[in-house]
Amino acid sequence: MFQHILVVCIGNICRSPVAEAMLRKQLPGKQLSSAGLNAVVDEGVDPKARQLAEQAGLEVASHKARQLTPAMLQAADLILVMSDGQRRAIADMSPAMLGKTMRLGQWLENGQGKDIPDPYQKSQEVFYYVHRLMDDATRAWARKLG
Numbered sequence: 706m707f708q709h710i711l712v713v714c715i716g717n718i719c720r721s722p723v724a725e726a727m728l729r730k731q732l733p734g735k736q737l738s739s740a741g742l743n744a745v746v747d748e749g750v751d752p753k754a755r756q757l758a759e760q761a762g763l764e765v766a767s768h769k770a771r772q773l774t775p776a777m778l779q780a781a782d783l784i785l786v787m788s789d790g791q792r793r794a795i796a797d798m799s800p801a802m803l804g805k806t807m808r809l810g811q812w813l814e815n816g817q818g819k820d821i822p823d824p825y826q827k828s829q830e831v832f833y834y835v836h837r838l839m840d841d842a843t844r845a846w847a848r849k850l851g
Contacts, residue, residue, distance in 0.1 A: 709736040711781035717741030717770035719754045719825050724839045726763040731847035740773040742794050753832040778802045785809045788820040812845035
């Protein structure tokens with residue numbers, strides 16, 4: 706049912722590429738990709754995010770940030786965003802996509818859901834906190850989708 710999963714954040718250099726790598730590891734056989742609403746096009750993963758991802762055994766070295774397009778939204782079976790604001794931004798871009806757009810943190814906080822904050826240009830501690838949140842969130846999605 707959900708074969709192609711698209712993970713979206715703002716710049717596509719901190720959260721979405723790492724969450725994509727986490728889901729790829731947990732959901733082999735699924736097609737995963739990521740993009741940014743305001744991507745830092747062709748940039749690699751932020752060094753702080755990359756360090757944590759590589760310590761966790763995730764492959765992010767070849768990532769190049771991509772700008773989100775309507776075609777990417779259309780191709781995805783499930784679109785995972787970091788916040789309600791990003792969900793609304795996708796709805797503004799393409800209202801028909803709202804039904805398949807959910808927060809990555811949907812199953813956190815005992816199913817109440819939680820936004821994944823943007824660690825960009827913040828401390829290593831913030832990056833670590835966000836990494837742990839995304840790890841918990843992707844594990845919850847893997848249980849639902851696996």
